[in-house]
Amino acid sequence: MKIAVLPGDGIGKEIVTEAVKVLNVLDLKFEMETADVGGVAYDKHGHPLPEATLKLAKEADAVLFGAVGDWKYDKLERQFRPEQAILGLRKNLGLFANFRPAICYEQLTHASSLKPELVAGLDILIIRELTGDIYFGQPRGRRTAVDGHFPGAEEAFDTMRYSRPEIERIAHVAFQAARKRSKKVTSVDKANVLETFQFWKDVVTEVGQHYPDVKLDHMYVDNAAMQLVKQPKSFDVIVTGNMFGDILSDEASMLTGSIGMLPSGSMNATSQGLYEPSHGSAPDIAGKGIANPLATILSAAMMLRFSLNQPQAADRIESAVKDVLSQGLRTADIHSEGTTKVGTQQMGDAVVAAI
Amino acid sequence: MKIAVLPGDGIGKEIVTEAVKVLNVLDLKFEMETADVGGVAYDKHGHPLPEATLKLAKEADAVLFGAVGDWKYDKLERQFRPEQAILGLRKNLGLFANFRPAICYEQLTHASSLKPELVAGLDILIIRELTGDIYFGQPRGRRTAVDGHFPGAEEAFDTMRYSRPEIERIAHVAFQAARKRSKKVTSVDKANVLETFQFWKDVVTEVGQHYPDVKLDHMYVDNAAMQLVKQPKSFDVIVTGNMFGDILSDEASMLTGSIGMLPSGSMNATSQGLYEPSHGSAPDIAGKGIANPLATILSAAMMLRFSLNQPQAADRIESAVKDVLSQGLRTADIHSEGTTKVGTQQMGDAVVAAI
Numbered sequence: 163m164k165i166a167v168l169p170g171d172g173i174g175k176e177i178v179t180e181a182v183k184v185l186n187v188l189d190l191k192f193e194m195e196t197a198d199v200g201g202v203a204y205d206k207h208g209h210p211l212p213e214a215t216l217k218l219a220k221e222a223d224a225v226l227f228g229a230v231g232d233w234k235y236d237k238l239e240r241q242f243r244p245e246q247a248i249l250g251l252r253k254n255l256g257l258f259a260n261f262r263p264a265i266c267y268e269q270l271t272h273a274s275s276l277k278p279e280l281v282a283g284l285d286i287l288i289i290r291e292l293t294g295d296i297y298f299g300q301p302r303g304r305r306t307a308v309d310g311h312f313p314g315a316e317e318a319f320d321t322m323r324y325s326r327p328e329i330e331r332i333a334h335v336a337f338q339a340a341r342k343r344s345k346k347v348t349s350v351d352k353a354n355v356l357e358t359f360q361f362w363k364d365v366v367t368e369v370g371q372h373y374p375d376v377k378l379d380h381m382y383v384d385n386a387a388m389q390l391v392k393q394p395k396s397f398d399v400i401v402t403g404n405m406f407g408d409i410l411s412d413e414a415s416m417l418t419g420s421i422g423m424l425p426s427g428s429m430n431a432t433s434q435g436l437y438e439p440s441h442g443s444a445p446d447i448a449g450k451g452i453a454n455p456l457a458t459i460l461s462a463a464m465m466l467r468f469s470l471n472q473p474q475a476a477d478r479i480e481s482a483v484k485d486v487l488s489q490g491l492r493t494a495d496i497h498s499e500g501t502t503k504v505g506t507q508q509m510g511d512a513v514v515a516a517i
Numbered sequence: 518m519k520i521a522v523l524p525g526d527g528i529g530k531e532i533v534t535e536a537v538k539v540l541n542v543l544d545l546k547f548e549m550e551t552a553d554v555g556g557v558a559y560d561k562h563g564h565p566l567p568e569a570t571l572k573l574a575k576e577a578d579a580v581l582f583g584a585v586g587d588w589k590y591d592k593l594e595r596q597f598r599p600e601q602a603i604l605g606l607r608k609n610l611g612l613f614a615n616f617r618p619a620i621c622y623e624q625l626t627h628a629s630s631l632k633p634e635l636v637a638g639l640d641i642l643i644i645r646e647l648t649g650d651i652y653f654g655q656p657r658g659r660r661t662a663v664d665g666h667f668p669g670a671e672e673a674f675d676t677m678r679y680s681r682p683e684i685e686r687i688a689h690v691a692f693q694a695a696r697k698r699s700k701k702v703t704s705v706d707k708a709n710v711l712e713t714f715q716f717w718k719d720v721v722t723e724v725g726q727h728y729p730d731v732k733l734d735h736m737y738v739d740n741a742a743m744q745l746v747k748q749p750k751s752f753d754v755i756v757t758g759n760m761f762g763d764i765l766s767d768e769a770s771m772l773t774g775s776i777g778m779l780p781s782g783s784m785n786a787t788s789q790g791l792y793e794p795s796h797g798s799a800p801d802i803a804g805k806g807i808a809n810p811l812a813t814i815l816s817a818a819m820m821l822r823f824s825l826n827q828p829q830a831a832d833r834i835e836s837a838v839k840d841v842l843s844q845g846l847r848t849a850d851i852h853s854e855g856t857t858k859v860g861t862q863q864m865g866d867a868v869v870a871a872i
């Protein structure tokens with residue numbers, strides 16, 4: 163089992179170090195190889211996703227990813243910016259299925275912006291399509307408008323698109339995931355305005371006929387953004403496109419109040435996957451030893467379950483994380499009165515001890 | 518002053534009736550003419566936006582709009598569905614500037630999903646571009662893919678686009694609005710992924726140089742969806758494109774917990790405007806006399822201020838609404854213990870009395 167370890171920028175290194183520590187105490191044989199990605203890769207090699215890093219990621223069974231990005235790269239041309247690394251990995255590895263759970267841990271309910279009764283026990287799984295949509299659609303660019311409101315003016319444009327097989331495969335992933343949960347899928351679209359998402363709705367509906375045991379609802383994206391705030395627990399599995407998924411999964415994760423706890427995984431058709439925390443690189447707290455490593459540790463668990471076929475090892479990590487929460491240990495982001503504030507490393511050590 | 522009154526579907530008729538009642542007790546001379554729009558127009562005339570309705574709207578100084586939509590039209594071809602009326606009005610009247618306040622009324626703070634301290638005093642103004650973006654961009658449709666992941670497969674596509682003058686004019690609107698408030702604009706984009714929104718960011722930045730007294734921030738749409746939940750009061754004026762604005766303005770309005778209180782207005786370059794509540798047609802409660810007419814009444818106030826140049830009259834309505842809230846009157850959607858539940862008509866009457 164080969165794991166490519168890509169810590170990246172900001173707090174990436176610190177949090178990935180803890181996840182690697184946790185992986186190493188399981189009685190499993192991994193080959194782990196580390197490479198540069200993001201801003202640090204640009205600084206060293208002139209590109210956020212160097213050839214060697216991409217090659218390593220492709221050869222590996224799974225990628226354990228930290229985070230990328232820092233204000234200091236904001237002025238770079240788009241193709242050299244850190245986030246291009248993550249887009250490049252998704253595209254080159256064909257990681258079309260992004261799993262983003264939004265879970266509210268019992269002990270952290272109070273940390274949510276929402277009233278506790280609205281989020282206690284929250285457990286949503288957002289499945290975001292990750293290699294299509296307007297993220298990668300061609301053509302795109304700048305040009306002189308030939309029609310529209312201001313013909314002759316300078317304009318910029320992008321293409322949103324989805325093909326039938328792209329929608330079918332992500333829909334199957336969602337229905338299959340729902341079968342292991344409460345058998346309910348909400349497909350989020352904007353069929354009332356967009357051709358792409360009328361098609362999305364039609365195809366998801368067709369695929370749904372193969373899963374008569376799973377209840378399928380459709381919801382417009384604007385309404386979904388509202389219902390997530392109003393009654394988040396009304397959702398179970400949400401499936402949506404790349405752009406709507408970007409927005410809704412971030413909204414949902416923030417609802418839990420503890421985004422520092424939330425893992426994510428992105429898989430391709432052969433179960434190769436990239437696993438990373440839902441939060442970002444947080445350059446403001448980098449190097450201070452205070453970042454929460456639990457989202458990354460839980461991402462490693464997801465990796466064991468989805469890409470490395472080690473569900474028991476995944477279970478062990480996940481219950482160890484619950485244990486340390488029960489012990490009252492908290493990093494600064496989730497700390498509250500009556501609990502014990504710990505740093506990144508202590509938190510990793512505590513998980514290791516609990517395993 | 519000519520007002521086109523378009524009640525529409527669902528609760529539209531009930532709520533617009535109350536707003537008209539309120540307008541009629543001001544000592545102003547209006548010419549009001551009512552016409553069909555939405556599903557009811559489709560039923561009677563075969564089109565959600567009949568020629569006569571569009572003509573009336575174009576001739577009027579302002580349109581007072583109720584709401585459109587009902588499940589029973591879901592099976593219709595897109596061009597005949599109720600929401601096409603609102604898209605058609607926006608396009609034909611050139612209503613490019615949509616103002617959507619998200620205000621948390623002191624007396625209704627408890628109704629929010631969010632903890633009271635996070636929303637008490639909330640007052641955000643979302644300015645959404647309304648006639649461009651992927652809503653109207655051509656080409657769009659279905660075809661056989663020639664490239665992408667599955668060449669040869671059936672696909673659907675849409676075009677996102679913004680021209681320089683489209684971005685400039687909405688940016689000016691936002692900066693000018695910010696001057697009357699706390700002089701802070703957050704422009705929301707997705708410049709890290711989309712050509713259109715890199716251009717958006719560039720042009721908004723340029724326009725911002727004409728407003729050195731206004732502070733301009735840029736935020737990615739996914740982050741904005743999170744920050745709205747985490748610290749909504751960190752925003753003042755938000756300016757964004759049509760699609761992101763659709764999602765974020767709904768999210769923000771739901772944060773207040775009292776979407777039944779929130780008006781909206783959409784204006785063109787000559788201050789002609791369409792005014793409507795932020796909530797929808799709520800077919801489930803239509804005809805029961807329980808809908809909250811206050812968002813529509815406050816939309817009429819917005820109309821007086823922005824299109825009819827009657828700011829004092831607008832003030833009178835707005836303070837009358839505050840009065841009825843202070844009297845403890847509440848429709849079902851905002852009712853809570855210790856307040857008096859009233860119906861649609863009683864609420865309208867109370868506002869009239871308070872004026």
Ligand SMILES: CC(C)[C@H](C(=O)O)[C@@H](O)C(=O)O
Pocket residue numbers: 245248249408709710739
């Ligand atoms: C960094 C950015 C390109 C990326 C995205 O938009 O997909 C991020 O927001 C995410 O959700 O992983």
Ligand SMILES: CC(C)[C@H](C(=O)O)[C@@H](O)C(=O)O
Pocket residue numbers: 354355384600603604763
């Ligand atoms: C009905 C629909 C077309 C419309 C939109 O997407 O603009 C609505 O959601 C709105 O925000 O007014």
